[in-house]
Amino acid sequence: MYKPDHVKTSPDFPIPETMRAWVLGDPGQLTLTTKPVPVPKRAEVLVRIDAVAICATDLEIIHHGPPAMIQGGQPYNKNFTPGHEYMGTVAALGPGVDEYEIGERVTVEIHAGCGQCKRCREGMYTACHNYGLNYGDVDKGHRANGFTTDGGFAEYAVNSINTLVRISDEMSDEEATLVVTAGTAMYGLTELGGLVAGESVVVTGPGPIGLLGVAVAKALGAQPVILTGTRDNRLQIGLELGADYVVNAKNEDPVAAVRKLNGGKGVDYVIECSGAPEAVNEAARMVNRGGRICLAAFPGKPAEVDIAYLVRNNIYVYGIRGEGKSATHRAEAFMAQKRFDATKVHTHTFALEDLPTALRYARERIEDAIKVVVKTHGHAAIKSVAAE
Numbered sequence: 001m002y003k004p005d006h007v008k009t010s011p012d013f014p015i016p017e018t019m020r021a022w023v024l025g026d027p028g029q030l031t032l033t034t035k036p037v038p039v040p041k042r043a044e045v046l047v048r049i050d051a052v053a054i055c056a057t058d059l060e061i062i063h064h065g066p067p068a069m070i071q072g073g074q075p076y077n078k079n080f081t082p083g084h085e086y087m088g089t090v091a092a093l094g095p096g097v098d099e100y101e102i103g104e105r106v107t108v109e110i111h112a113g114c115g116q117c118k119r120c121r122e123g124m125y126t127a128c129h130n131y132g133l134n135y136g137d138v139d140k141g142h143r144a145n146g147f148t149t150d151g152g153f154a155e156y157a158v159n160s161i162n163t164l165v166r167i168s169d170e171m172s173d174e175e176a177t178l179v180v181t182a183g184t185a186m187y188g189l190t191e192l193g194g195l196v197a198g199e200s201v202v203v204t205g206p207g208p209i210g211l212l213g214v215a216v217a218k219a220l221g222a223q224p225v226i227l228t229g230t231r232d233n234r235l236q237i238g239l240e241l242g243a244d245y246v247v248n249a250k251n252e253d254p255v256a257a258v259r260k261l262n263g264g265k266g267v268d269y270v271i272e273c274s275g276a277p278e279a280v281n282e283a284a285r286m287v288n289r290g291g292r293i294c295l296a297a298f299p300g301k302p303a304e305v306d307i308a309y310l311v312r313n314n315i316y317v318y319g320i321r322g323e324g325k326s327a328t329h330r331a332e333a334f335m336a337q338k339r340f341d342a343t344k345v346h347t348h349t350f351a352l353e354d355l356p357t358a359l360r361y362a363r364e365r366i367e368d369a370i371k372v373v374v375k376t377h378g379h380a381a382i383k384s385v386a387a388e
C-alpha cells in the first residue's frame with residue numbers, strides 16, 4: 001500500500017503503489033507503462049485523475065517538443081508523462097496541507113510558479129522566471145504539469161495546492177476539464193485591461209479557447225461579440241455560446257465584415273485564437289484606434305507584421321501565456337452559475353488505454369472533434385466494446 005512518510009491518506013481512498021501512465025519516447029511515440037504513484041511534498045496534494053482533455057498543445061509537445069521542457073531540454077525519452085487539462089479527486093495530502101480534504105473534487109490549473117520570482121509575486125505565475133527549473137540540484141518549486149513535470153495522461157499526479165480549483169458535484173468530469181480552457185480565455189480578457197460591459201469584442205478562430213472566449217466575453221457583458229472562422233459547424237457552436245454574429249472567412253472578407261457589423265469603426269478588443277499567419281494584421285484592422293489585441297495562438301513560423309499600422313493607430317498587442325492571476329477560479333464561478341454551457345465544445349470521450357485513438361481524433365478532427373476527453377476509469381475501452 002501507498003503510505004509515504006508525512007503524507008496523509010485515508011482508508012476511504014486506498015492508493016496503489018503503482019499506476020498506469022503514458023510515457024513519451026521519441027517524437028510521436030507514446031507507450032502505456034507502469035510508474036510509481038508520485039508523492040506530494042509541502043503545499044502539494046496527490047490528485048487521482050478522473051478525466052483529462054486533449055489540447056492542441058499536447059499534440060505540439062508529443063510531436064515537436066516545446067513548450068515542454070524536461071530536465072532543461074526536449075521532453076523525449078525522459079520517462080515524461082504529458083497531458084495537462086485534467087480534473088480528479090484529492091487522494092492524499094502532502095505535509096502541512098489543510099486547505100483541501102481527501103475526497104474533494106477538483107480541476108487544476110497547469111502552472112504552479114516558483115512563488116519567489118518577480119512575476120510569481122505579481123500573480124503572473126504562468127510567466128514564472130524559473131520555468132522548468134526543477135531538475136538536478138535545482139528545485140525552484142516550479143511545476144507546469146504536462147509541460148515541465150509529469151502530467152495527466154496517467155492515473156495520479158502531484159499538484160501544488162495553488163493550482164487546485166474546487167468544483168461542484170453538479171459539474172460533470174468532462175465539463176470540469178474545460179474550466180482551465182475557459183480560464184485561459186478569462187485571463188486574456190482581463191489582461192487586456194479588464195473588459196467593460198458593453199464594449200465590443202471579436203474572437204478570431206473557433207477552437208476551444210476561441211469558443212470559450214466568446215462565452216466568457218458574453219458573460220462579462222461584451223456587446224457585440226463577433227466570432228470569425230472557416231468552419232460552419234464550429235461557428236454554429238459559437239452562436240450557441242453567445243456570439244451575436246459569426247463571420248465565415250471563406251465566404252467574406254472578415255475585416256470588412258467586422259467593420260460593417262460594428263458601425264465602421266472597428267471593435268475595442270480582438271482575441272486572436274487562430275494562429276493564422278495574417279491574423280495580427282487582420283486583427284489590427286478589426287480593432288478601432290487605441291484598441292487592444294490579445295494573442296492567444298501563434299503560427300508555426302514567424303509572421304510579417306505591419307508595425308507602422310499598429311504604431312500609427314496606438315494599438316496594443318498582448319501575448320498571453322496560459323491562465324494566470326487565478327482567472328481559472330473566476331471562470332469556474334461563471335460555469336458553476338451556468339452562465340454558459342462549456343460542454344458544447346466537448347465532443348468525444350475515450351478510455352485511458354485508448355489515448356492514441358483519442359489523440360488521432362483531436363489531431364485529424366475526426367467526426368468534427370473539438371474537445372476530446374480521456375477517462376481513467378468508468379469508460380469502456382474500444383477493444384472490449386468491439387468484443388462484446
Ligand SMILES: [Zn+2]
Nearest residue numbers: 055056057085
Ligand atoms: Zn491546453
Ligand SMILES: [Zn+2]
Nearest residue numbers: 114117120128
Ligand atoms: Zn516564479
